[in-house]
Amino acid sequence: MDGSVELQIIVEGWRFIYHSYCVANQFQLLEMLASRRENIEIFHRDMPYIDRAWETKISLFDRPNETLLRSIPSPGVNQSADVTLRMYCPWDFSVSSSAQTWVFAATEWGVITRNVLDAMGVRSIAQTPVNSQVKIITPSAWSKAGLIRSGVEADRIAVVPLGVDPQIYYPAQGDRRQSLRDNFGWSNYFIFLNIGGQTDRKGIRPLLKAFAAVVDKYPHARLVLKGSELLYPSRDEIAEACRVVLDDAERARVLPRLIYTGTQLSFAEIAELYQAADVYVSPYLAEGFNLPVLEAAACGLLVICTEGGPTDDFTRSDFALRIESKFTAVVVDGETLFMLAPEWEHLTDLMLGAIEQPGIAAKARVAGPGFVAEHFSWRCGVDRLFEVIGGDKQGEDQSIFEPIIL
Template sequence: MSYLNQVGSTTPLSVGVYMPPDIPQSFRVYSENVLAQLSPFGIKPLPFDSVGTLPRNADVLWDIRSGGGNPPPDFLVGMDTPPLVVTIHGLAPISLKGWEYFTGLKDKLLAKHYARGKQRKWVHIRHRIHSVIAVSNFTKNEAIAFTGISADRFVVCHHGVDSKIFRPTSGAKTESYFFHVSNDEPRKNIHRIVNVFIRLRRKYPVELVLKLPREALSKYQGIEGVRVITGYLNSEELAELYRNALAFVFPSLYEGFGMPILEAMSCGCPVITSNVSACPEVADQAALIVDPRSEEELETAMAAFCNEENLYTRLASAGLQRSKHFSWVSSATCHARVFFLAAQSLR
């Protein structure tokens, strides 16, 4: 059976893909991987970055970048525009306390005000959105409550992972370091990771490798045993850091999906992650799950990798098996169904 038959259509489809230049890197990775798998469905992407380049002849419009509770821009929800599909990646600044998401004092104090403004906009435009793609069941449930959009217009399309790049090592692991990669936002919980590591370092000869933005270097530089990588890494280089790590430490306070969890597992790297947001949905039973606000729980989990010889092997195997439940082909199939249904709404 062809991909087109699987999604219930044989009619070629043009999808206008809204991709402004300032989208976060994780959104770009997501969209590029989905788009790379859409051609077998007869879908032609038409990327655009502003109202001036909006392809009004497209069958469907797709806003890939609704993160942080941000609604689509006004020009995507006009009365004369094609049906709109929106991907919601998460609502971190809505769900977290201001100080757990923002860094500036003004933003921390105005967090609830920002949230109310976004919610009013969603409620105002909700009837002009055909479908919402949520990247996890967790995000779906949060977004239904926040946006006022009915549940029957939501579809969960999990992310995938490129197993050709994010693959296990063929040789023996030779290094003993804990690894973390993120954008250094407060919700990523790096201060707790470092606090725990400093205590752990007094007992065990381990290191902590942090892949962070360049501006984060001064925060952690000079701490014994901590190595901060700030330069650009391609996917192969990132995968190598996962593969050689003792464990990937990701006790995030909030993730709409948590793609690094999946990348680490696909590399055969054991994972320590949170019991909140979408983290347990992605990790399932294949990781050590901790309360991200408890340094005691995090320390116990990290110390376990220094004390229990079989823990690495057991969780590396479990994580690898878990990662096989996710693929970009499956994700693209899910997206294609949504696009075709949106296009059919005008026929």
């Protein structure tokens, strides 16, 4: 490279919190800033959080990356560029002053929900300029299908998957893994792990029901749930799920074997949870991508996740077991949503099999990290992003991430 700037990008978004849009934005920014991309000039405009209570005092990254993120210059008030990329909610589909305007948008429930539309101040996505000059990047075929089902024209959307940083998410070897398990107090247990908001759509109810059956046979099993009290009332969601789906005998088995933390952790600390666990379990009902499944695979964990959703894009049989599910339309407060209903009995069988057949996890420990590093690093994701904003979005989007409209 000769050092000349070939592409100017203004990113408008969130930083420094553990929200999915923010996580994607920060890692994309760091990859764009990598030395091999010296012909890219980046500006960042911080957008207000939906809730000021989201502000956190901890550093999510190590000091060099934190410093790098904070060093990105802000654009001028009326500054234009080759591309403006918006990475925040509510979505803004108005045309920017840049040559191209792209909006990151993900749908979980198979459609754009009423809550999202209300936040934008419209009753329908058709009341926005979404099908004019602005285009959308979305992280999965499932999410793309939801946008199309809601009225977004297919040629306005490009699938750009999320990724992982292999310098953070990788398997811990030998003594290091044992040391982590000792520090967490997990040495004598078989650890099932789940990380996320612990809301109904994340699958907390089928997970608890299946775990109750697992510990009836294997009382040394433990379920570790990492929530985020900053963003969601995860502890309350778990308590409510226990009351709803478990009977008295099941609660008596589950509660002493349930380990919960809602503490804010850095990305490196989150990686240690993956590195120390035995299996990652995600019986989700509705997701736009489900990044923790990808992070877990990168750390060498066998993953058990719902079949038919966005994780189909980036999981393979040599490191992932898919839970049988049924695509279901549900009406909630007069609104039709679409979800995947995972079969908790099949989930139970898969969790039992993970304990009884250790060779499955041993195979995943090798296959998962290699696959993710090759195909779903943040470098791969940002390469794809640059293909898209450079006008080359046909081909890969069609062959690998072709959506199924249900």
